[in-house]
Amino acid sequence: MSTTTSAGTPPGTPEATDATTPVFSVDGLWKVFGPKAARVPADPELAALSPAELRSRTRCTAAVADVSFDVHKGEVFVVMGLSGSGKSTLVRCLTRLIEPTAGSLAIDGEDVRAMDKSRLRELRRHRAAMVFQHFGLLPHRTVLDNVAYGLEVQGMGRAERRERAAAIVAKVGLQGLEQRRPGQLSGGQRQRVGLARALAVDPEVLLFDEPFSALDPLIRRDMQEEVVRLHREEGRTMVFITHDLQEALKLGDRIALMRDGRVVQLGTPEEIVGSPADDYVREFVRDVPREQVLTVRTAMRPASSADEAGTGPALRPDATVSQAIEAVARAGSPARVMDDGRCLGVVDADALLGVVAGTGGAPREATERPGEADGPGTDLAKGADQRKEAV
Numbered sequence: 001m002s003t004t005t006s007a008g009t010p011p012g013t014p015e016a017t018d019a020t021t022p023v024f025s026v027d028g029l030w031k032v033f034g035p036k037a038a039r040v041p042a043d044p045e046l047a048a049l050s051p052a053e054l055r056s057r058t059r060c061t062a063a064v065a066d067v068s069f070d071v072h073k074g075e076v077f078v079v080m081g082l083s084g085s086g087k088s089t090l091v092r093c094l095t096r097l098i099e100p101t102a103g104s105l106a107i108d109g110e111d112v113r114a115m116d117k118s119r120l121r122e123l124r125r126h127r128a129a130m131v132f133q134h135f136g137l138l139p140h141r142t143v144l145d146n147v148a149y150g151l152e153v154q155g156m157g158r159a160e161r162r163e164r165a166a167a168i169v170a171k172v173g174l175q176g177l178e179q180r181r182p183g184q185l186s187g188g189q190r191q192r193v194g195l196a197r198a199l200a201v202d203p204e205v206l207l208f209d210e211p212f213s214a215l216d217p218l219i220r221r222d223m224q225e226e227v228v229r230l231h232r233e234e235g236r237t238m239v240f241i242t243h244d245l246q247e248a249l250k251l252g253d254r255i256a257l258m259r260d261g262r263v264v265q266l267g268t269p270e271e272i273v274g275s276p277a278d279d280y281v282r283e284f285v286r287d288v289p290r291e292q293v294l295t296v297r298t299a300m301r302p303a304s305s306a307d308e309a310g311t312g313p314a315l316r317p318d319a320t321v322s323q324a325i326e327a328v329a330r331a332g333s334p335a336r337v338m339d340d341g342r343c344l345g346v347v348d349a350d351a352l353l354g355v356v357a358g359t360g361g362a363p364r365e366a367t368e369r370p371g372e373a374d375g376p377g378t379d380l381a382k383g384a385d386q387r388k389e390a391v
């Protein structure tokens with residue numbers, strides 16, 4: 001976790017931060033591949049072109065085009081989009097594995113674009129660890145030594161790093177396999193080693209680049225649950241790339257949906273499914289079971305009488321519509337949405353059906369537009385926990 005410093009920041013230490021400083025703050029970020037790339041973001045006419053027009057006019061590709069968002073402490077921030085939409089380029093720009101063309105980028109308030117080589121190395125080794133799709137394990141080392149590798153690079157002594165690595169290996173469920181080599185493991189086990197290796201250096205933020213896309217569906221689900229569990233237990237900040245909507249909905253507190261290098265919508269899963277920003281997003285989420293993502297707030301109305309506010313099954317405000325349907329069906333009466341003993345409203349069968357049919361209900365909060373990134377409210381964050389159980 002980041003440290004808070006008082007007046008003045010000595011060289012080599014993080015800038016002063018507080019709980020509200022975003023972990024990553026990205027503003028107007030561009031990555032353009034091609035000749036004279038820097039002219040594209042600098043010229044409003046070129047910057048506004050479609051990918052095909054830009055390519056034919058300049059032979060350039062804007063892999064990331066004017067992207068802005070903040071990643072807040074403790075959230076799982078998902079970058080989702082189809083192949084070629086710019087996800088990997090964007091996430092690699094965060095630690096300058098790919099050099100951005102324009103825009104600003106900060107970690108804990110510190111300018112990443114101004115970092116020198118040694119500061120960047122420190123950023124990648126200690127502060128933002130990456131988990132890759134293809135594991136990147138060292139084939140001749142044991143599981144334990146692969147996990148300890150990052151600590152070795154950091155200069156930690158052998159006994160200490162092996163002890164630390166053993167604890168992390170156990171944490172990701174690989175006890176007993178410490179002495180195996182990667183070739184003797186299944187794909188899921190190898191990905192757990194990759195995860196353990198990233199966790200071993202205790203980074204402030206974990207960056208996942210489509211880590212589970214090569215795994216078969218059952219193992220993939222196991223790994224997703226592992227991430228949910230780790231996040232719940234440790235509250236570590238995570239940035240997670242995926243092209244899989246179900247994965248994004250399951251893991252994300254907020255999702256940035258990318259198309260052609262741009263973020264077309266940034267919001268909670270409930271906002272993205274309940275109020276798609278445009279036809280592209282609407283089409284993207286068309287087949288999502290709305291009742292598993294939207295919460296009862298979407299379907300809630302004020303109680304019509306004191307009697308209605310005082311009887312009927314009670315639900316939490318972050319219960320999903322699906323959970324509410326079950327409660328209402330069992331009771332044969334509307335359910336009350338209760339918070340701290342107070343009745344916020346009621347949900348009845350008609351309103352719940354309207355949500356399922358897509359004819360009623362939209363999230364209470366307005367969806368953020370790209371560039372208006374803000375943290376999830378407590379309610380929405382709680383809603384995310386419920387959803388992680390449900391999806």
Ligand SMILES: Nc1ncnc2c1ncn2[C@@H]1O[C@H](COP(=O)(O)OP(=O)(O)OP(=O)(O)O)[C@@H](O)[C@H]1O
Pocket residue numbers: 033034061062063081082083084085086087088089090243
């Ligand atoms: N080194 C490069 N040179 C030129 N163009 C590139 C380069 N790297 C990526 N691109 C282009 O930038 C765009 C975004 O690529 P990127 O790999 O970031 O997408 P992605 O969403 O991560 O895709 P995938 O899910 O397939 O990995 C694509 O059009 C790609 O062809």
